[in-house]
Amino acid sequence: MLAELKGLNEECGIFGVWGHQDAASITYYALHSLQHRGQEGTGIVVTDGTKLDIFKGEGLVTEVFTSEVMSKLSGKSAIGHVRYATAGGSGYENVQPLLFNSESGSLALAHNGNLVNAKLIKSILEQQGSIFQTSSDTEVLAHLIRRSGERRIKEQVKSALKQIEGAFAYVIMTENEMMVALDPHGLRPLSLARLGDAYMVASETCAFDVVGAEFIRDVLPGELLIINDEGIKSEFFSENKPSAICAMEYIYFSRPDSNIHGINVHSARKRLGKKLAIEAPIVADVVTGVPDSSISAAIGYAEASGIPYEMGLVKNRYVGRTFIQPSQSLREQGVKMKLSPVRGVVEGKRVIMVDDSIVRGTTSRRIVTMLKDAGALEVHVVISSPPIKNPCFYGIDTSTKEELIASSNSVEEIRELIGADSLTFISTEGMLEAIGRIDTDKNCGQCVACFTGEYPTELYPESLQYYYQK
Structure with missing residues (x-):
């Protein structure tokens, strides 16, 4: 059905590539194949190993990324996002990836899903002095990462992931590594592939097909992948929980040429x-x-x-x-x-x-x-x-x-x-x-909650308040 007409709208699409000389171009084509998952905005962050550069905008991939823009996005690794607004409103500031700079280094985030406890965490963080620049629940993770108290970025990310609940597939990038995380129930689809010496992750396997990458496997629920120039490492930030991938991915959201x-x-x-x-x-x-x-x-x-x-x-x-x-x-x-x-x-x-x-x-x-x-x-x-x-x-x-x-x-x-x-x-x-x-x-x-009312995670009052309200 035509989602924008009937009220059923796609989620978002994420992509990441590490270790490819044409990382921005690879990301462009991958995002184009994921365009069905979001048409409101798109962005790409690239790194050359020393700094992160970003370009994003409202509109379709082909509208935002002109040949002139693409010529300026150079680097060996990149992450990208196509957005449909769910939690948080539309607008340029909410277009992802989100990029954060600090004295300890830069951090870019792209997120598919929705956090059910985002409003609660945001309220607590604001009381502790945090200032949010967007209305997107994605920004919550960045604040949790920087406030974790851990020394190593991997442990900072793990600490933050343990505090959030709901559906999330994240791709996180610093100057020298990319991290990928899937929520403990695996509510969102997320896959891993390889093209030569480069590793890639995407919301759907159709993104791999368009760039000629070879599918390796699905990212596991509660898994954290750390990808850098030394290779790929898998760890877990959560104990096993019942698998609950969204049934509508098969019925409606995903492209027919994707495998889940x-x-x-x-x-x-x-x-x-x-x-x-x-x-x-x-x-x-x-x-x-x-x-x-x-x-x-x-x-x-x-x-x-x-x-x-x-x-x-x-x-x-x-x-x-x-x-x-x-x-x-x-x-x-x-x-x-x-x-x-x-x-x-x-x-x-x-x-x-x-x-x-x-x-x-x-x-x-x-x-x-x-x-x-x-x-x-x-x-x-x-x-x-x-x-x-x-x-x-x-x-x-x-x-x-x-x-x-x-x-x-x-x-x-x-x-x-x-x-x-x-x-x-x-x-x-x-x-x-x-x-x-x-x-x-x-x-x-x-996950069949929209049909049965049996939700795989705890629901918080800020979510339930919309249950019977327009």
Whole structure:
């Protein structure tokens, strides 16, 4: 589904490379491949071994990093970030990586995720004299690192990581090393690769493919990697906790050509579609998917059901990110600017429309209406995720509980609200089985809190206050 239209927004994307003569260029291409994870801002920090240089800005990777900018970013190592604002607002000051300078040396941070105790820690630090320059929860880690009291940077980072809770994948860089950390539950995806003598880390493996790097392995929950000119070393800052990678990474967020914990995302989505065909057998003429993230599931549904897959919806790829909508009435027609029904495919047909999720329901209603206006006799909506009933506190913008249509409406009530002839969500059990993770935990090592309300970490009052508030 189109995230910016329906209220389900990506997290962020991080990348780091150590020991490559074209580190900035490598990072540029990697960030471009991760652009789907954030379109509000991007930045790159490079080091030549003696100093850190930064360039960042609001906008897309290709808008921020012109050829002139790239020519000035030289160094053997770099970290980069693409941002979608979750905790903290938008604005230049919140664009990452964040760079901090002090007499003891410089430090750059890039973060994917959200800390559930950031507000509490920030309040304590401010009472102790800390001054924050951004509203991003990422800055909290930098203050904890510098105030740790430890002498070595590795121990400073470990001390800081032990104090934060929530979802986090960090890449941290100083003049002479890069450190990588994943939260104890592994809520965010993070992988390690190699290109020649250079090591790389990224939120998704598609970033490695675009630069020709060889995947090594996934970063483990609670793991701290220290990468420098001497090589790579692995340590742990946390005891083992139940694995809980975000299920929506497989369903929606990640690119279909990425692999997460050995599972190809496209293949997982096809299996979700096939499972839906079993759980929701429907008599129809064509199957179509909402571009782009639902296409794989729609193909799977068509293969399992024997109903032909057709391109019933076309995505307009030339509506710019900064398109200015001049009135509220036009703003409400945003779906029509992004999607168009193919009348020749749907007219006079019973259509199965496959989508990955329903958040507020407004976009689903408009797409169903468009298909019927284009002549579809029936529109049956099948969703490759269970109903999203609970907000996410780990880096996904799924709004508040009150704004989630499934939190206060039954499936039948949602069907009526979106105008579909039928509506089926995949079961939680069916979703877990289709994704294909092998784990002894009842949730198969995935976070399913937005569906079940069972959160893998403690939640703090500053998070829960948004649970029922707009």
